[in-house]
Amino acid sequence: MVEEMVAKAVELLPDLSIEIPRIILQPTEEISWGYQDFDLDCSLIPKLQPVAENILIEHLRTHQREVLQIKKDVNTTEERLEDYLVFHLMDYPAVSYEDHAELLYKLSGQLISYLRSYLKTEDEVKNVVVYNQKRFAQLIYGQMKEHYYEEPTNYEVIVRVGFDTLKSSNVAVDTNEEVRDFRQPVANKAAIRSMCFGGFKKCLYRTQKFESDAERKFAVICESDPSVLKWLKPTQNHIKIYYNQTQAYIPDFIVETDEKMYLCEIKATNRIEEDQEVALKAQAAITWCQHASKHALENGGKEWVYLLIPHDDVDSNKTIKGLEAIYKEN
Numbered sequence: 590m591v592e593e594m595v596a597k598a599v600e601l602l603p604d605l606s607i608e609i610p611r612i613i614l615q616p617t618e619e620i621s622w623g624y625q626d627f628d629l630d631c632s633l634i635p636k637l638q639p640v641a642e643n644i645l646i647e648h649l650r651t652h653q654r655e656v657l658q659i660k661k662d663v664n665t666t667e668e669r670l671e672d673y674l675v676f677h678l679m680d681y682p683a684v685s686y687e688d689h690a691e692l693l694y695k696l697s698g699q700l701i702s703y704l705r706s707y708l709k710t711e712d713e714v715k716n717v718v719v720y721n722q723k724r725f726a727q728l729i730y731g732q733m734k735e736h737y738y739e740e741p742t743n744y745e746v747i748v749r750v751g752f753d754t755l756k757s758s759n760v761a762v763d764t765n766e767e768v769r770d771f772r773q774p775v776a777n778k779a780a781i782r783s784m785c786f787g788g789f790k791k792c793l794y795r796t797q798k799f800e801s802d803a804e805r806k807f808a809v810i811c812e813s814d815p816s817v818l819k820w821l822k823p824t825q826n827h828i829k830i831y832y833n834q835t836q837a838y839i840p841d842f843i844v845e846t847d848e849k850m851y852l853c854e855i856k857a858t859n860r861i862e863e864d865q866e867v868a869l870k871a872q873a874a875i876t877w878c879q880h881a882s883k884h885a886l887e888n889g890g891k892e893w894v895y896l897l898i899p900h901d902d903v904d905s906n907k908t909i910k911g912l913e914a915i916y917k918e919n
Contacts (some may be wrong), residue, residue: 591885631703671697677726750810803900
């Protein structure tokens, strides 16, 4: 009887586990970073108006740190309005005055030119800048973030013998928490992160949480696609992909089909097109997959493929192979 139970457990093990190559990927050199040169989109800047002098004076009394007097050089007392904005931009940890001063003054100057385009006098311009300096700096920095880049120059790859076997497990669920059928549409999509889903047959976890409704729909694809054998949403303990010196990248899904292994990321379309961090993570994942494929194929395993999939193209009628044909990252 015991022998039969052990034999049955061994027989079921392949259906309840996924083997991950023991590969650690990390950039080897200091990452170059900064902001690509660009022009400020002033259409996103509100047309603010001057405030009464007594309001401005009170504002400065209660926010002394915002009063800034910087001279262009020792021979003049002329104040540059750009200095008010640059002062606050320098508060952001990801901004280096030494490295980015030229861009900071360029963008601040463009914002001030925009104010001059609709305000009548230079005094009005100064009033608006002084009163709204922190807000303007936030608006400028918001656009700067869209042009941020990091460029790791090379990767160190550590390949260890064997594989890590990820086995079936449960996600911790509060005893009072409702477990929803993952195939049922969610009306309140904004609250999906707080929901718990179940009913899976191919997932290594009996219950699962999702970051977005697109992830839930991708789970439907995995469960419906006949070629998919098993899948899971990995954690930081499952895979070691570093896209900079300290930060690890955890893809949304690991999927095994009858032919291949996939790392899959579901991301908003605009972030795929514009977000430098998304590009860095994809670059690191592609490199990891190249080494994982080599290691796996040499040891009787399967090729690894990275898919970066727009959230608005995750439909239940899709298949993993069909998504690969469109979104495979090389």
